[in-house]
Amino acid sequence: MKVSQRIDALRKRMREENIDMYYIPSNDFHNSEYVGSFFKCREFISGFDGSAGSVIITMEEAGLWTDGRYFIQAGQQLKGSGITLYKSGVEGVPKIKDYIINNLSDGQVFGFDGRTVPALWAEEISEELLEKGADINSGLDLVGDIWQDRPALESNPVMLLDICYAGETREVKLARIRKYMKKYGADYHIITTLDDIAWILNIRGSDIHCNPVVLSYLVIGIEDATLFANRRAFGREVLDALGKAGVLTRDYNDIYSCARELLPGSKVLLDKNTVNHAVVDSIPPEVKVLDLVNPSLLWKAVKNNTELQNIKKAHIKDGVAVTKFIYWIKKNIGKVHMTETSVAEKLEQFRSIGEHYMGPSFDTIAGFGSHGAIVHYCADKNSDAVIEPDNLLLVDTGGHYLEGTTDITRTILTGGSATDEQKKFYTAVLRGNLNLCDAHFLYGCSGAALDYIARKPLWDMGCDYSHGTGHGVGYFLNVHEGPNSFRFHILPYPGENAALEEGMVTSDEPGIYIEGRFGIRLENLILCVKREKTPYGQFMGFEPLTFVPFDKELIDRELMDAKEQKLLDDYHKKVYENLSPYLDSEEQQWLADACTM
DSSP states (O other): OOHHHHHHHHHHHHHHTTOSEEEEOSOOTTOOSSOOGGGOHHHHHHOOOSSSOEEEEESSOEEEEEOGGGHHHHHHHTTTTTOEEEETTSTTOOOHHHHHHHTOOTTOEEEOBGGGSBHHHHHHHHHHHHHTTOEEEOBOOHHHHHOTTOOOOOOOOOEEOOHHHHSSOHHHHHHHHHHHHHHTTOSEEEEOOHHHHHHHHTEEOOSBTTBOOOOEEEEEESSOEEEEEOGGGOOHHHHHHHHHTTEEEEOGGGHHHHHHTSOTTOEEEEOTTTSBHHHHHHSOTTSEEEEOOOHHHHHHHBOOHHHHHHHHHHHHHHHHHHHHHHHHHHHHTTTSOOBHHHHHHHHHHHHHTSTTEEEESSOOEEEEGGGGGSTTOOOOTTTOOBOOSSSEEEEEEOEEETTEEOOEEEEEEOSSOOOHHHHHHHHHHHHHHHHHHTOOEETTOBHHHHHHHHHHHHHTTTOOOSSOSEEEOOSSSOSSEEEEEEOSSOOSSGGGSOBOOTTBEEEEOOEEEETTTEEEEOBEEEEEEEEEEETTEEEEEEEEOOOOOOOGGGOOGGGSOHHHHHHHHHHHHHHHHHHGGGSOHHHHHHHHHHTOO
16 A cells, blocks of 8 residues: 555544544654554654654645654655655744644644653643644544554563673662652652663563563552563563562553552652653542653663673674774775675674674664765665765664663775865864863763764854764663753753763764765764862763774864874774774784774
């Protein structure tokens, strides 16, 4: 069925249910960034398969909103669909909430599946629509009604994460949460974010591609806790370990009956920015809801000493794999047939040799030439470009190890000589990367205050990139993790503007994208650390976790000041010291040359 036919079928269901406008977000029931196959309703209805975007369908119009990472991709994938692309954040483009409010009138009905939207979003839009005389219907999964071959809910085996990796037992984490609950007089704490649940209970799974999480909800009481999941995914060892910690298991969909059964007069702590509307709507009005950010959001982001030691080991293993890969590219370009998908597979071979490697942390982005300008490009059989000499190959990649999660981007010159333009842009991006890692700041700063450091070399040139400069990274968990980030736009959600704390891991990834020609992005993960304390307060800084050489053939040192040149030389010295013991003699010799300018 073509996209236009799917939209026609959806409109038929809308007429049957008296719905004038229907909203289809990218979310699953847990507000996850990436979702399992069962939840890809927005992709099914639109044909756009990027990770972020929302669709609005009316009887006359269809529109898709997405951010700057996907403007090019969405434009290509929506051709001929009849769906209008709305570029979020671009001047003159209405925000999706404004579009909804402005295009519904008295007596009309706005529909959505309440399990797929955060409670706060639903409450805010409902209030505004009711003021206009419009109504909502949040109990409809209309896409599910027309999706005849919809995949089943994911339910893969659950594993325990040993204390030698987690560094803290589930019993200790639950006790910390209960202490927090008592501070606010809460009787229950409902958690629906999958990475928080995995972190709290020291479990991992594979219910979302490249995200080691388990489809589940968690309700923590003062004395016990209940995990709502597919119990067939839990082996006896896992059930025993959870039971020992006072965690019972119930069926996944029982979360709604549990919410309805909360005792009148009790208090429940939850985050309306993450818990879905259907869960909150099930809570009786006699129960007081305490709308607070999950305490586990910050605790999870601040890695403990065990996690930090392991993370450093993971990055050495990953650095070896990526460095071997770059050496292989440089050595074989023009001699061995390479395509975007084949080089991604080759990198996976290098990475899989590493001890305790658990799989990719996201699908490798290998964009050659003009494809490198598509920020979240994903090669397929139709777009799979041949890698040839004399151009740029952008590779954004990462891995999960029992010791931690990695995320790295390198842009590689595939032989020949770089142009002055390529060097100019590459060097500007490199300067931004190095200067951000070298930032020295007073405690209390969020990433919004530091984002400018990475963008300045490009802003000085009148250029920019339409994505954040950095995101938090989980411990053998989601590669994108709040609340730490680098972005100059202040987000309205308080959990995303946290001060940078000692022990937080954040990506440092400025870039530049010249549509139709090439893209450049350079990404390291960096660790927030304490520096000196003065009468003015505690100062902070960063240390690199990622150790892989930058491509010296693309660097123009004359465009760097003396401090930046020293930062580069010091970084390359650490790269060689950390990686050379794990390379053969030829690779060592190449690395020594790659790290010397």
